[in-house]
Amino acid sequence: MSLTNSNFDDVRNWDIEHHLHPWEGMEDPAAYERTFVEGGEGIYVTNEAGEKFIDGPAGMWCVQVGYGNTDIPQAMAKQALEMAYVSPFSNSNSASAQLAHEIAKRTPGDLNTVFFTTGGSTAVDSALRFVQFRNNLMGKREKKVIISRQKAYHGSTYLSSSVSGKERDKGWLDQAEGLVYFLPNVNPYVRGKAQTVAEFLDEKVADLENAILEIGPEKVAAFIAEPILASGGVIVPPKGYHKRCLEVCRKYDVLYISDEVVTGFGRLGHWFASEAVFDIVPDIITCAKGLTSGYVPMGACIISDRLIEDISGDASKGATFSNGFTYSGHPVSAAAALANIEVFERDHILEHVHKVTPLFLERLHALAELPLVGDARGEGLMGCVECHVKAEGDQLSMDHEVGGMIDAHCAKMGLLLRPLINMCVFSPPLVIEEAQINQMFDILGEGIRRTTDDLVRQGKRVA
Known part of the structure; x- marks a missing residue:
């Protein structure tokens, strides 16, 4: 059964009314508007509106050969x-x-x-x-x-x-x-x-x-x-x-x-x-x-x-x-x-991973220089950027806010991350090319910088 874009108001309602997702917050499940991923090619996925994103987490650490493989x-x-x-x-x-x-x-x-x-x-x-x-x-x-x-x-x-x-x-x-x-x-x-x-x-x-x-x-x-x-x-x-x-x-x-x-x-x-x-x-x-x-x-x-x-x-x-x-x-x-x-x-995918890993790790570790970043760590094609802002009150809420802000900025620029509270976690499809690695980290870095600017405007002290 296929759907056209005009059906997505109904689809969203079905998702909210009938679909209990993993790790669902139960206070108000309807308040969380999920992205519908409806297509994919290589390292990219496409949402219901036809917008294209780099899939930073490769689904859930798993789409090694990329999307659209026949x-x-x-x-x-x-x-x-x-x-x-x-x-x-x-x-x-x-x-x-x-x-x-x-x-x-x-x-x-x-x-x-x-x-x-x-x-x-x-x-x-x-x-x-x-x-x-x-x-x-x-x-x-x-x-x-x-x-x-x-x-x-x-x-x-x-x-x-x-x-x-x-x-x-x-x-x-x-x-x-x-x-x-x-x-x-x-x-x-x-x-x-x-x-x-x-x-x-x-x-x-x-x-x-x-x-x-x-x-x-x-x-x-x-x-x-x-x-x-x-x-x-x-x-x-x-x-x-x-x-x-x-x-x-x-x-x-x-x-x-x-x-x-x-x-x-x-x-x-x-x-x-x-x-x-x-x-x-x-x-x-x-x-x-x-x-x-x-x-x-x-x-x-x-x-x-x-x-x-x-x-x-x-x-x-x-x-x-x-x-x-x-x-x-x-x-x-x-x-x-x-x-x-x-x-x-x-397709010599293992060899390809060895080829692109040095650039991946170089770009990852360079993000540690940004004031908001506490740690940038990884191995192979796995990476995490952990960001910190000292909260005056509830630190966990502040951490969630920071992670959500970075995620939102990156999504607007075409990169999906997996936000784990204040950590940006990514593990792209193994077929990612060096130019795409640079694009991914360019977006992530800009997302962190925009979040830093937002926090400064709110009067938060970014170390």
Whole structure:
């Protein structure tokens, strides 16, 4: 069913009256007027009025190959016509089998067993359930605590949200009690003024070891970590953090889960970032988003041979891993992911990311010179500009206002951002060209300058 622009008053009303969006503010849902994104080509999206924008967040960190790709939809259509659905509980399909093989070829170390899910949240849930399942089979029924981190985001299903550490998301929904222990923020930007990055790194690694000892190694099952904390504000831990944390985990028989839902499939210029960028081979990797470039939902939990061997054969005790989804390994999603991988390789997208990343980071870090900017940080094609104005009253309200002002100015100039309170977060499609990177940062810089002018006119003191 197609709509013309003249229908959009009705469409907006339907959206307000019937569509509950993720993270919806409930005080007055009708007060928030959303942009309707109705078309896209390359790094650009078009709204219902035909206005064109650079898609700064690549949808939700996921549209790696850009909009308007024809290979992926054609592969999906072909698969849907041949076999649209196969029950993963009792059958299989060549598309999902081939995809599992292609993923295993690209993972580090011995991570060769792929469990397909519907997205990132269910991939994390499946990873945590597998850890519980394994420990139960091995007679370690008390070894269940998961260590996570403040500002971490791992999903919105029950278990994945329980191990997420964004404090403002936890006020009104229940969490799994006693499951998780949160480590303090690993953002070097918040370290003490007299503290060096090396000292901060030592402190953060000690936080993990001290937590394991405090809880008891016999009770700690796993440490889950995003290589870069994406939704927490593109927090890049100090260099060497992940490797040293893995060493601590090995010391105390704690599994290491690397949540690569955002960093996997090219965001940092590699299929997976764990080993290639951070020099670790975890026990489990979760992925989603870039797996299909966002063209259709899919995720995966990838498990090491060592863990599978621990509970296979005689060690299995006849147990069943009773975890799965109707749409696990969906043939159409698998076909999309296979086509996505082919596009990556044919168009040399990983190489392209390495080529354009230096300019991206150069332009990003240059924004730190603006008076409103407290920190500009990033890695690969992930970036965050954190802005600050000292409030006389409610600091959180002031932070929201500043972020909203920057977002509005940038949208008027043709750039969509993902405002996270006072942080401008962006992760453009991986196909972005250098001229487009310059255009994106030109707009962002001007948006910050215009916001600064607005604040000064309001009598606010901008540092």
